[in-house]
Amino acid sequence: MDCASSPWERVRQRLREEIGEEKFSSWFARMDLDALTGEAVRLSVPTRFLKSWIQDNYLPRITEIWAEESGARRRIDLSVRNAFARPVALKTNGGREVVSERPDARAPQARAPENRSQDARGQETSRQDQRAQPPRTQEQRNQDARSAAESRDAAALPAAGDVSSGSPLDPRLTFESFVVGKSNSLAFAAARQVAETAPGAAPVFNPLYLHAAVGLGKTHLLQAVARAGAAHGRRTTYLTAERFMYGFVAALKTHSSIAFKDTLRTIDTLVIDDLQFLKGNNLQQEFCHTLNALLDGGRQVVVAADCMPGELEHLDERVRSRLAGGLVVELGALEEDLRLEILKSRYQALTEQHRSFAVPAPVLEFLARCVGQSGRDLDGALNKLLAFNQLTGEPVTLEMAENAVKDLIRPTDPKRVRVDDILRVVAKHYNVTRADLLSQRRTATVVKPRQIAMYLAKTLTLRSLPEIGRRFGGRDHTTVLHAVRKIDGLVATDRALAEEIEVLKRLVLEP
Numbered sequence: 001m002d003c004a005s006s007p008w009e010r011v012r013q014r015l016r017e018e019i020g021e022e023k024f025s026s027w028f029a030r031m032d033l034d035a036l037t038g039e040a041v042r043l044s045v046p047t048r049f050l051k052s053w054i055q056d057n058y059l060p061r062i063t064e065i066w067a068e069e070s071g072a073r074r075r076i077d078l079s080v081r082n083a084f085a086r087p088v089a090l091k092t093n094g095g096r097e098v099v100s101e102r103p104d105a106r107a108p109q110a111r112a113p114e115n116r117s118q119d120a121r122g123q124e125t126s127r128q129d130q131r132a133q134p135p136r137t138q139e140q141r142n143q144d145a146r147s148a149a150e151s152r153d154a155a156a157l158p159a160a161g162d163v164s165s166g167s168p169l170d171p172r173l174t175f176e177s178f179v180v181g182k183s184n185s186l187a188f189a190a191a192r193q194v195a196e197t198a199p200g201a202a203p204v205f206n207p208l209y210l211h212a213a214v215g216l217g218k219t220h221l222l223q224a225v226a227r228a229g230a231a232h233g234r235r236t237t238y239l240t241a242e243r244f245m246y247g248f249v250a251a252l253k254t255h256s257s258i259a260f261k262d263t264l265r266t267i268d269t270l271v272i273d274d275l276q277f278l279k280g281n282n283l284q285q286e287f288c289h290t291l292n293a294l295l296d297g298g299r300q301v302v303v304a305a306d307c308m309p310g311e312l313e314h315l316d317e318r319v320r321s322r323l324a325g326g327l328v329v330e331l332g333a334l335e336e337d338l339r340l341e342i343l344k345s346r347y348q349a350l351t352e353q354h355r356s357f358a359v360p361a362p363v364l365e366f367l368a369r370c371v372g373q374s375g376r377d378l379d380g381a382l383n384k385l386l387a388f389n390q391l392t393g394e395p396v397t398l399e400m401a402e403n404a405v406k407d408l409i410r411p412t413d414p415k416r417v418r419v420d421d422i423l424r425v426v427a428k429h430y431n432v433t434r435a436d437l438l439s440q441r442r443t444a445t446v447v448k449p450r451q452i453a454m455y456l457a458k459t460l461t462l463r464s465l466p467e468i469g470r471r472f473g474g475r476d477h478t479t480v481l482h483a484v485r486k487i488d489g490l491v492a493t494d495r496a497l498a499e500e501i502e503v504l505k506r507l508v509l510e511p
């Protein structure tokens with residue numbers, strides 16, 4: 001297929017023209033088209049911040065432009081690319097393999113059948129092989145952002161009819177591929193028990209609420225619950241909070257909200273991922289009613305979020321207390337043994353596709369010891385070794401690994417970061433005072449360091465947005481979220497800033 005004339009390419013082109021090159025490259029340069037079905041366009045981005053930002057600000061507009069450019073209205077599904085689901089892409093070019101521009105990009109041969117998604121009832125959606133590349137030409141910079149914003153309101157939301165069939169599942173996220181260790185054994189056991197309870201039997205832990213910092217396996221376990229639950233005959237629906245919201249809004253638009261609610265209430269297990277993204281009063285109320293109806297009707301509810309139920313400050317108190325009333329389990333940081341086992345299982349999966357890829361045991365041990373805390377860091381490290389190995393033909397040795405993954409190495413003795421340390425380091429670096437950072441001053445010399453400090457507080461500590469807001473002079477959590485998203489977007493495009501932030505991180509993390 002000729003990418004230059006594909007609807008996806010034209011959609012990108014129009015977005016670029018409407019919002020300008022700068023914003024386009026902040027928000028959309030790393031957005032990929034993953035699949036196209038009769039009903040949906042599946043797009044992915046590398047981070048949750050990007051996803052949330054695009055979802056909040058651009059999704060209706062993308063839906064609209066897509067309909068205009070392709071002649072068919074489709075639901076836009078936006079997801080965060082999962083490093084596990086996306087092994088490093090090696091594209092064949094005239095018989096030679098070359099690494100793709102982005103380590104998370106996919107090439108056809110990296111997309112074996114197991115990369116296809118399917119929902120809990122076994123419906124399959126083929127992944128489209130085409131992948132659009134951004135045009136290389138210099139684009140006209142300016143745009144009509146205001147008209148884009150206006151037309152967002154008018155844009156259609158996804159059709160409601162298929163929401164109850166759930167968000168797509170990654171077939172690789174199963175109980176079998178989940179590695180169990182001290183930090184996640186309780187969550188694993190509870191999830192498994194929930195999935196294996198016979199349909200009609202009274203739920204044991206209801207709701208089951210899993211929470212953890214990023215990349216520690218929540219989505220993996222939730223998708224495993226959905227898949228195994230369906231295999232045990234339970235009518236199971238897995239929905240991201242966004243999918244729930246869009247489904248409900250679409251149902252309201254088509255006056256089918258009663259049918260939508262009824263459908264949701266007749267299933268055996270409702271699995272909701274990333275609940276922290278549920279927003280909007282009506283939607284919350286709707287979620288609350290659905291939750292109550294399911295729990296009161298003896299149906300199983302499983303929820304994951306990045307914080308405790310009580311910290312979901314944007315949710316109604318009643319919802320929080322119902323969520324807290326079942327079994328609340330935290331998935332802790334992956335301990336070294338567990339990291340090693342995950343690496344081994346990932347390595348084994350990679351060798352099925354790349355038979356010549358050999359990683360000696362001491363290298364895996366080195367990665368387990370030194371690479372960052374999340375499952376995504378481990379995937380990223382192995383993918384880097386693979387890329388280096390395939391590109392240079394250099395065998396994987398300890399020395400090569402140290403070089404290849406140096407940006408993923410964490411300090412040997414990870415210290416617990418305090419917001420105070422961040423304030424001190426950032427204030428010193430930007431030559432402002434701690435009081436400036438906490439003040440209400442809006443001058444540029446203070447605003448940017450303050451936003452960077454908030455970003456560091458979110459990425460280096462386990463504190464919630466409201467907590468960070470309180471530590472920054474009693475600010476609202478939305479201010480913190482704005483700062484975090486802004487810096488996250490800038491880091492993606494501004495290399496100098498990205499490096500500056502790396503330096504600050506190191507200064508904060510220095511023992």
Ligand SMILES: Nc1ncnc2c1ncn2[C@@H]1O[C@H](COP(=O)(O)OP(=O)(O)OP(=O)(O)O)[C@@H](O)[C@H]1O
Pocket residue numbers: 048082083084085173177178179180184212213214215216217218219220221306342374375376379
């Ligand atoms: N115990 C584990 N066993 C196997 N893989 C794991 C485990 N924990 C995490 N992973 C892998 O790490 C990656 C990130 O995990 P996952 O997406 O489930 O994290 P998450 O907690 O949902 O993060 P986020 O809050 O960012 O959505 C995935 O590829 C997942 O398969």
